[in-house]
Amino acid sequence: MSEVRVRFAPSPTGYLHIGGLRTALYNYLYAKHNNGKFILRIEDTDQTRLVEGAIENLINSLEWAGVKYDEGVFVENHKVIEKGDYGPYIQSQRLDIYKKYVEELIDKGHAYYCFCSKERLDEVREEQKVKGLVPKYDGLCRSIPLEEASMRVANGEEHVVRLKLPHDLDIKFHDLVRGDIVINTNDIDDQVLMKSDGFPTYHMAVVVDDHLMKITHIVRGEEWLPSTPKHIYLYDAFGWEKPEYVHLPTVLNKDRKKLSKRQGDVSVEDFREKGYLPEGLINYLALVGWSPEDNEEILTLEEMVEKFSFERVARTGGIFDKDKLDWVNGHYIRSSSVERITELAIPYLIKENYIDEKFASEKEEWLKVLVDTVKESISYIAELPEKVKFIFNEEVEPEDDNAKELLEGEHVPQLMNAIIEELNKVESIDMEYAKTFMKTIQKATGIKGKNLYMPTRVAITGSEHGPEMVNILYLLGKDNIIKRVSKILNKN
Numbered sequence: 245m246s247e248v249r250v251r252f253a254p255s256p257t258g259y260l261h262i263g264g265l266r267t268a269l270y271n272y273l274y275a276k277h278n279n280g281k282f283i284l285r286i287e288d289t290d291q292t293r294l295v296e297g298a299i300e301n302l303i304n305s306l307e308w309a310g311v312k313y314d315e316g317v318f319v320e321n322h323k324v325i326e327k328g329d330y331g332p333y334i335q336s337q338r339l340d341i342y343k344k345y346v347e348e349l350i351d352k353g354h355a356y357y358c359f360c361s362k363e364r365l366d367e368v369r370e371e372q373k374v375k376g377l378v379p380k381y382d383g384l385c386r387s388i389p390l391e392e393a394s395m396r397v398a399n400g401e402e403h404v405v406r407l408k409l410p411h412d413l414d415i416k417f418h419d420l421v422r423g424d425i426v427i428n429t430n431d432i433d434d435q436v437l438m439k440s441d442g443f444p445t446y447h448m449a450v451v452v453d454d455h456l457m458k459i460t461h462i463v464r465g466e467e468w469l470p471s472t473p474k475h476i477y478l479y480d481a482f483g484w485e486k487p488e489y490v491h492l493p494t495v496l497n498k499d500r501k502k503l504s505k506r507q508g509d510v511s512v513e514d515f516r517e518k519g520y521l522p523e524g525l526i527n528y529l530a531l532v533g534w535s536p537e538d539n540e541e542i543l544t545l546e547e548m549v550e551k552f553s554f555e556r557v558a559r560t561g562g563i564f565d566k567d568k569l570d571w572v573n574g575h576y577i578r579s580s581s582v583e584r585i586t587e588l589a590i591p592y593l594i595k596e597n598y599i600d601e602k603f604a605s606e607k608e609e610w611l612k613v614l615v616d617t618v619k620e621s622i623s624y625i626a627e628l629p630e631k632v633k634f635i636f637n638e639e640v641e642p643e644d645d646n647a648k649e650l651l652e653g654e655h656v657p658q659l660m661n662a663i664i665e666e667l668n669k670v671e672s673i674d675m676e677y678a679k680t681f682m683k684t685i686q687k688a689t690g691i692k693g694k695n696l697y698m699p700t701r702v703a704i705t706g707s708e709h710g711p712e713m714v715n716i717l718y719l720l721g722k723d724n725i726i727k728r729v730s731k732i733l734n735k736n
């Protein structure tokens with residue numbers, strides 16, 4: 245078998261959709277599993293949809309996610325560059341190539357010039373709609389002799405080039421996931437291949453590029469399935485060898501609808517901003533539409549590469565389950581070093597105005613304890629500030645009636661006083677001191693167990709439950725604890 249070459253070919257529309265990242269990932273996994281090559285090509289032939297900075301954005305997202313490719317378009321030193329032997333890899337730079345192949349199709353009688361105005365096409369479409377037909381080009385220009393059409397083109401008449409599909413021909417192809425597929429040409433439009441601005445359409449460009457770039461497997465979303473027969477016809481028209489096809493099930497939300505921007509997070513950037521870890525997002529995404537044979541759910545990228553195959557890709561809808569993503573990501577947060585999570589958490593703490601840059605650089609150890617204290621209980625980093633707000637908020641109130649009641653015990657004033665008295669003996673609280681503190685209070689007061697811990701916890705955090713007491717004492721420090729405890733005493 246020749247070398248496996250696959251490609252991810254996004255249109256730069258401004259952001260990378262989570263479904264796009266999954267397509268890129270499956271391409272990557274298949275390429276690496278087969279020691280093949282993975283190519284990034286930019287499909288920017290729709291000049292009306294261009295967005296400034298979109299290519300850079302897209303590449304950044306792929307890079308962040310760790311989905312590496314071998315050839316194509318890269319960003320280096322803030323510049324878009326290309327690497328590989330089959331460039332250019334940006335379609336808008338390949339216009340001459342497409343032009344040549346469109347001419348070849350016209351010469352061979354597989355394509356024709358069409359001069360119909362937009363008004364005429366609209367009229368035809370309206371008529372068809374009224375008759376209950378599927379709107380389709382009616383083929384008026386198919387019969388213009390090539391000589392006459394060429395003359396009109398030479399005279400500067402506005403035109404497009406259309407695919408000349410034979411009538412009533414079954415186009416067959418095989419999809420590695422869906423099996424054999426047959427579509428009759430009567431159900432397909434005479435697709436525009438070259439627009440009046442001289443740009444090819446997606447259909448023309450994708451076939452020419454996949455052929456010239458020696459792509460062996462086309463792995464893409466199922467929304468492209470209806471386009472595939474047109475592509476198959478083009479391969480045959482050129483006499484080119486066809487690639488293998490895999491159409492991936494669309495990524496759906498829990499209601500089985502397409503994930504859309506309106507409902508919330510859909511771009512890779514959104515998840516990155518929430519503080520998902522790349523390996524967590526990638527691991528979960530791999531499972532949206534694929535599962536390894538052993539049904540393992542926590543997998544490194546290397547393990548995915550080893551286990552990946554199209555046989556285990558689902559035929560229908562991959563459901564994107566945010567709870568499951570959170571579970572997978574939480575696993576990776578828990579197994580990451582405290583140093584890594586601290587570094588990631590700092591911007592979120594700054595954003596909440598809990599700390600500033602100076603604090604972040606001076607209080608590294610303190611921050612590590614802070615993060616370590618709550619690391620087990622978060623699924624993504626943006627959840628962290630909420631978990632530590634009791635440390636930074638000046639005012640803590642008992643969170644509910646139960647908590648309030650715990651502060652009303654008869655022994656509470658004695659306990660609070662003992663805490664203040666004990667703390668006044670020291671400069672500050674270090675970890676060693678924090679570890680022995682509760683024992684010291686117990687000895688001084690004779691108060692034990694729940695009676696000792698619960699009111700102390702509520703007084704300084706507002707809540708009956710929460711992280712390790714030793715860490716809380718250390719993190720709050722002497723002054724804060726005295727302040728909070730005094731408040732309880734003043735209330736009583």
Ligand code: GLU
Pocket residue numbers: 252253254255287446450463464465468
């Ligand atoms: N440019 C298409 C897209 O934006 C690529 C489709 C394909 O992979 O053929 O998704």
